[in-house]
Amino acid sequence: RDFSSEPMYDLTRMFVGSEGTLGFITKAAIRIQPVTPAKRTMLGIFDTPEDCSQAVADIVAAGIIPTTLEMMDNLIINTTEDYANAGNPRDAGALIIIEVDGYPGDLDEQVETIREVCKGANAKEFRVAKSAAEVDQIWLARRVAFGSVARVKPNYGINDITVPRSEFPKAIAGIEKVKREMGAIIGIVAHAGDGNLHPLILYDQRNKEEVDLLHEAEMELCNMAIDLGGTISGEHGIGILKKSLLLKEFGPQTMEVFKKVKRAFDPQNQFNPGKLIELD
Structure with missing residues (x-):
């Protein structure tokens, strides 16, 4: 399915933040910004x-x-x-x-x-x-x-x-x-x-x-x-060490959404299993 015309799907951020649990990237397009004067x-x-x-x-x-x-x-x-x-x-x-x-x-x-x-x-x-x-x-x-x-x-x-x-x-x-x-x-x-x-x-x-x-x-x-209303990881990721704190940061409803996304992309739990979330 082509999601490009549906702005509510931000697949780039979803994949970048998934720590390899949703799939892997084979190609990336980058935008070059001009150097400021x-x-x-x-x-x-x-x-x-x-x-x-x-x-x-x-x-x-x-x-x-x-x-x-x-x-x-x-x-x-x-x-x-x-x-x-x-x-x-x-x-x-x-x-x-x-x-x-x-x-x-x-x-x-x-x-x-x-x-x-x-x-x-x-x-x-x-x-x-x-x-x-x-x-x-x-x-x-x-x-x-x-x-x-x-x-x-x-x-x-x-x-x-x-x-x-x-x-x-x-x-x-x-x-x-x-x-x-x-x-x-x-x-x-x-x-x-x-x-x-x-x-x-x-x-x-x-x-x-x-x-x-x-x-x-x-x-x-x-x-x-x-x-303080912040996050346990701003850039380095969750992995295994901080996984136990995700429930406190996001709450049970959001954690269930994370699991649904994981199952949608990776129903067999093949990509980086055990990281970020545990599937029941």
Whole structure:
């Protein structure tokens, strides 16, 4: 059946989000977007992750949707300094990297709005890159962030909880609470503009207590995201680890719809069985 004339069927998103449980893709058509004429790259540095997260929410509330809005906390700032000497202050509580693009005449006003928003959120420093070399320097820490944490622990569990951008400050506060109350070592990297957080839970897989703590902290963070109206996975997927939380996030009626879709596409349960949902 040809579904192309029926706009209610979004098969592309359905397949992309199905984690291989509905079939497999043999061909993909892509659309190439033109490169924007201009771009501005900024760095905001804050004393606390709470102030930094508030700046994220306030930037979006101001009507600006940056092409990039990345956040790193103090732990990640320090591991990246150890690894690559990126030039960020070690005493900073958190930083954000912001990029906007478009036509040159439109960008100066956006930069000034972002500057004022960061200032209002108690930014201790705000920089605008003036050259390609400065852009590269600003991005250096973010590029090496994940690999740099091996200096603290040999392993990390990467989460990808996602919350509404208006709830981003509460999510950061929730992660800080998990760190304090559970004693977990967590570094925060976030695609903050999407409300997508990557709490990196550091541990040693040779230590059973640390592995157990990893899983307990992951479940706590996922439950927090759901309670904030978010999702347990913004981009990495559900697989097996997070499958038990789907019922809480979506409810029984939606889970039944998921099962009906699965049966419609894969009645014999041949594609990636056991992932995402269990068929009765």
